[in-house]
Amino acid sequence: MWLRNEGRLFGVVFVLFNVLLAVFNVLNYRVTSRATVPCVVIVAPTPAPDPRQQHRRAPLPAPQARTAVPVPPSLTWTDPGNAVSENQTASTTPHTRILLPRNATEPEESYNYTSAWDTEIRDKYTIVKRYIPADGFFLRPSGFDEGSVTLSTQGTFEFLHHVSELCSRWDGPLSVSVYAPGTDLPVAVRKILFLRRCGPICVRTNVTWHLAYETVLAPVRLESPEEMAELEQYEPFNCSAGFGPLELVSEIRSSKKLPYPINVARNVARQLATTRYVLASDIELYPSLNIVQRFLQLVSRLAEKDKNAGIVKPRRVFTFPIFEIKKNFSAPKTKAELVKRVKDGHAIFFHKWVCDACQNFPRRDQWLRSLPPEDSLGVFEVTKRQMPRTAWEPIYIGTNEEPLYDERLTWEGKRDKMSQMYELCLMDYDFYVLDNAFLVHAPGIKTLSNLDQRRRAPFMYKNNAVHNKLLAQMKKKYGSRKGC
Numbered sequence: 001m002w003l004r005n006e007g008r009l010f011g012v013v014f015v016l017f018n019v020l021l022a023v024f025n026v027l028n029y030r031v032t033s034r035a036t037v038p039c040v041v042i043v044a045p046t047p048a049p050d051p052r053q054q055h056r057r058a059p060l061p062a063p064q065a066r067t068a069v070p071v072p073p074s075l076t077w078t079d080p081g082n083a084v085s086e087n088q089t090a091s092t093t094p095h096t097r098i099l100l101p102r103n104a105t106e107p108e109e110s111y112n113y114t115s116a117w118d119t120e121i122r123d124k125y126t127i128v129k130r131y132i133p134a135d136g137f138f139l140r141p142s143g144f145d146e147g148s149v150t151l152s153t154q155g156t157f158e159f160l161h162h163v164s165e166l167c168s169r170w171d172g173p174l175s176v177s178v179y180a181p182g183t184d185l186p187v188a189v190r191k192i193l194f195l196r197r198c199g200p201i202c203v204r205t206n207v208t209w210h211l212a213y214e215t216v217l218a219p220v221r222l223e224s225p226e227e228m229a230e231l232e233q234y235e236p237f238n239c240s241a242g243f244g245p246l247e248l249v250s251e252i253r254s255s256k257k258l259p260y261p262i263n264v265a266r267n268v269a270r271q272l273a274t275t276r277y278v279l280a281s282d283i284e285l286y287p288s289l290n291i292v293q294r295f296l297q298l299v300s301r302l303a304e305k306d307k308n309a310g311i312v313k314p315r316r317v318f319t320f321p322i323f324e325i326k327k328n329f330s331a332p333k334t335k336a337e338l339v340k341r342v343k344d345g346h347a348i349f350f351h352k353w354v355c356d357a358c359q360n361f362p363r364r365d366q367w368l369r370s371l372p373p374e375d376s377l378g379v380f381e382v383t384k385r386q387m388p389r390t391a392w393e394p395i396y397i398g399t400n401e402e403p404l405y406d407e408r409l410t411w412e413g414k415r416d417k418m419s420q421m422y423e424l425c426l427m428d429y430d431f432y433v434l435d436n437a438f439l440v441h442a443p444g445i446k447t448l449s450n451l452d453q454r455r456r457a458p459f460m461y462k463n464n465a466v467h468n469k470l471l472a473q474m475k476k477k478y479g480s481r482k483g484c
Ligand SMILES: *[C@@H]1O[C@H](CO)[C@@H](O)[C@H](O)[C@H]1NC(C)=O
Pocket: 087, 088, 089, 090
């Protein structure tokens, strides 16, 4: 995932080469192809409007032909080294038009543009919410509220192709946040636009994209996705050629040693889901088919039971068994297919060779032996995440009432979901293991790598420190609970 180089010299040369290549690409990308295109710039966002309002496309002002101030072309993001507060409105490139912050109280008739996004500063990160909304978000907003389940996930540009597979398998909306600092941003957006153009239709209709980056690595101006898309006139996408020709290089994360703020991205994607139920998952975990409708039937059956039993606000989440499959096989879509692969020794429980306890739920071998009717979804087992399962890191369908993930924990540091799990234990959550649904990692079985361990060691040290503090705070807040 990250640049790993043993030889220092080789590493330096490689990074330098790529940085230069990235700079070259970006200059080309921005300058040569843009000279005649009027661009629009968002200088500052408005505060979050009423979510109902956002189902309409909130447009930008009609062209106002403001005089643009010519300055030499430059990279359009800032660097921590020189991020002195530039007067943003003064440094306008020749093909840039300035857009003042939208005034929510003003009528929108004069606008005909599409942009539904808002930005939020979240500690050192800037979040761009709904930068590219799903088309269905506008067309059928009601279908995106109740009567569905959102799959929320996150990633860096290297992983975005998995979203095609996710949305093909998921019968509901997806909320995806992309961590894209500095030079990663244009690369990520181009990939998203490619997926929307060339990927399965569900990418356009069902996937809403958000962005996250360090505020010091933000673009000086964030162009609208429509403006970014205009590049296509100059460099058309060749769908049959796949991602290959798109491979713009961006090494900012490795050259600046930026850790991936996975929990920021995770929380953003989850919180921006428009449905009550959310599956907050990882981008490489493919769900089995037909989960949403079956799940909704399951919860309505449970709601009936709760009503009869007088249970008001049950604390429960619905967890998925997770698997890995050998590189050579396609990811199973049904339990019957999965069970066959496991029997043949081609699929195993997720992270079996890395952290077996992390996915060891009660009676899991029994789970593999039971094969419910194909069109059903029920509960295999109700359990707690307690001793001896304190390392269990299930992925589950829950709601936004569950605690968020701590945003100081990074992906490199590992155990990034553990404290949230611990919190659910202290809050005495029930874990309902689903009987006929699962997640399977994109093909390829993971083994431990010493190089990876070494590289991540300093981040693990940091995460552990945060983790220990968190546990202490949580014990104070909830009181300790036996078994957690
Ligand atoms: C920034 O630009 C605005 C609008 O052009 C101007 O009013 C303001 O004085 C400028 N601020 C600085 C620090 O130059």
